Amino acid sequence: MNYYPKSITSLIKNISKLPGIGEKTAERLALHMLRAPRQEAQQLAESILDVKDKIRFCSRCFGLSDGDLCRICSDPGRNPRLVCVVEQPADMVALEKSGAFAGMYHILQGVLSPMDGVGPDQLRIRELEKRIQDEAIQEIVLATGTHVEGESTASYLGERLQRFSVKVTRIASGVPIGGDLKFVDQVTLKRAMETRHAL
Amino acid sequence: MNYYPKSITSLIKNISKLPGIGEKTAERLALHMLRAPRQEAQQLAESILDVKDKIRFCSRCFGLSDGDLCRICSDPGRNPRLVCVVEQPADMVALEKSGAFAGMYHILQGVLSPMDGVGPDQLRIRELEKRIQDEAIQEIVLATGTHVEGESTASYLGERLQRFSVKVTRIASGVPIGGDLKFVDQVTLKRAMETRHAL
Numbered sequence: 249m250n251y252y253p254k255s256i257t258s259l260i261k262n263i264s265k266l267p268g269i270g271e272k273t274a275e276r277l278a279l280h281m282l283r284a285p286r287q288e289a290q291q292l293a294e295s296i297l298d299v300k301d302k303i304r305f306c307s308r309c310f311g312l313s314d315g316d317l318c319r320i321c322s323d324p325g326r327n328p329r330l331v332c333v334v335e336q337p338a339d340m341v342a343l344e345k346s347g348a349f350a351g352m353y354h355i356l357q358g359v360l361s362p363m364d365g366v367g368p369d370q371l372r373i374r375e376l377e378k379r380i381q382d383e384a385i386q387e388i389v390l391a392t393g394t395h396v397e398g399e400s401t402a403s404y405l406g407e408r409l410q411r412f413s414v415k416v417t418r419i420a421s422g423v424p425i426g427g428d429l430k431f432v433d434q435v436t437l438k439r440a441m442e443t444r445h446a447l
Numbered sequence: 448m449n450y451y452p453k454s455i456t457s458l459i460k461n462i463s464k465l466p467g468i469g470e471k472t473a474e475r476l477a478l479h480m481l482r483a484p485r486q487e488a489q490q491l492a493e494s495i496l497d498v499k500d501k502i503r504f505c506s507r508c509f510g511l512s513d514g515d516l517c518r519i520c521s522d523p524g525r526n527p528r529l530v531c532v533v534e535q536p537a538d539m540v541a542l543e544k545s546g547a548f549a550g551m552y553h554i555l556q557g558v559l560s561p562m563d564g565v566g567p568d569q570l571r572i573r574e575l576e577k578r579i580q581d582e583a584i585q586e587i588v589l590a591t592g593t594h595v596e597g598e599s600t601a602s603y604l605g606e607r608l609q610r611f612s613v614k615v616t617r618i619a620s621g622v623p624i625g626g627d628l629k630f631v632d633q634v635t636l637k638r639a640m641e642t643r644h645a646l
Contacts, residue, residue, distance in 0.1 A: 253513040293492035314452040
C-alpha cells in the first residue's frame with residue numbers, strides 16, 4: 249500500500265476503517281477527494297469534527313441532539329402522552345420517515361443482551377419509568393426490533409411496566425408490504441397467522 | 448432529511464456527495480463517526496485536509512507526489528530507459544501492484560475525448576516528447592485503457608511518436624486470466640484471436 253505518496257496512503261487507511269468500506273472503495277474515495285475542490289474536502293472534514301463536538305444526548309428521550317432537548321422533544325405540535333420506545337436513534341429516524349407517528353420517543357440506547365453484558369441497568373429503562381411518572385404518559389409503544397434481543401427486550405419491558413397505569417403496546421409484525429408470501433420466512437408467516445385480524 | 452440534528456444532517460449531506468455513496472450509506476457512516484472515538488474522527492478529518500495540502504504532481508511523470516519528484520521517479524533501482532504511459536495515477540498503482548513493471552511512468556492525466564473537449568494539448572503529451580528527447584528513453588509502453596478513448600489515444604500516440612527513435616509498444620489485450628471463454632465479450636475474443644501468438 250505504499251504505491252501512493254504518504255498522505256494519500258494514510259487517508260486510504262483512515263477511510264477503510266469505516267464500516268463496510270473496503271480497500272478498493274477507500275482508494276477510490278481518497279482519489280476523489282484529491283480531485284475535488286478544496287472547499288468540498290474542507291466541508292467534509294469540518295462536518296466530521298462538528299458532529300463530534302456538538303452532538304449530545306437529548307436529556308429527555310436520549311436521542312441525538314445538538315441542544316439540551318432534541319427537535320422532537322421541543323416540538324409543541326407532537327402528542328406528549330404517546331411515547332414510542334426504540335433501540336437506537338436510527339430507528340427513530342426510520343419511523344419519522346414513515347410519517348406514521350406523531351408522539352414522542354424514548355431511545356433505549358441498545359437492547360437486552362446478556363451475552364454482551366447488556367442488562368436492564370445498561371439501557372435507559374429507569375429514565376423511561378421516570379418519564380411515565382412525570383409526564384402523564386398514556387401509551388408506550390414498544391418498537392424494538394423483531395430479532396431475538398428486540399423481542400425479549402419488548403417482553404421484559406411489557407412486564408416491568410405493568411406496575412404503572414399506562415397502556416403498553418407492541419408494533420405489529422408480519423408479512424412486509426409488497427412481499428410475496430413465498431419469500432417470507434416461516435417464523436414471520438407463523439406470527440402473521442397468529443396475529444391475524446378481522447377486516 | 449431534517450430528522451437528525453443539524454450537524455449530523457450536514458455530515459450526511461457532505462458524505463453523500465462522494466461518488467458511489469448513497470444516502471443510506473452516508474447515514475450509516477455518519478452515525479458510525481458519531482460513535483467512533485474522537486481520535487479516529489480527527490485522524491480522518493485531518494488526513495482529508497492533508498491530502499489537499501500536500502499532494503501535487505510529480506514534475507517528471509505527472510503522477511501524484513508529496514515532493515518535487517514522486518517515489519518512483521526518485522528510485523535509482525528502476526529502469527529509466529523504459530517508460531509506461533497511463534491515463535491516471537490509479538492505473539499506475541494497479542500496474543505497480545501487479546509487480547510486472549520495473550521502469551518509469553508517464554501519467555497523461557486523461558485520454559483523448561473530443562466530446563469532452565479533451566484534445567492532445569489537454570494531455571501531458573508534449574511533456575512526454577520532451578522526456579523522450581531528454582532522458583534517452585528506449586521504449587514507450589502505451590498502457591491506456593482498452594475502451595474506445597484509451598485505444599484511440601494509444602493509436603494517436605503511436606503515430607505521433609514515430610518521429611522519435613524510440614520503440615513504441617502497446618500492452619496486450621485478450622481473455623482475462625481465470626476467465627471462462629463463454630463469459631468474455633465478442634470484441635475481446637476477436638482481439639484475442641487476432642493477436643494470438645505461438646507457444
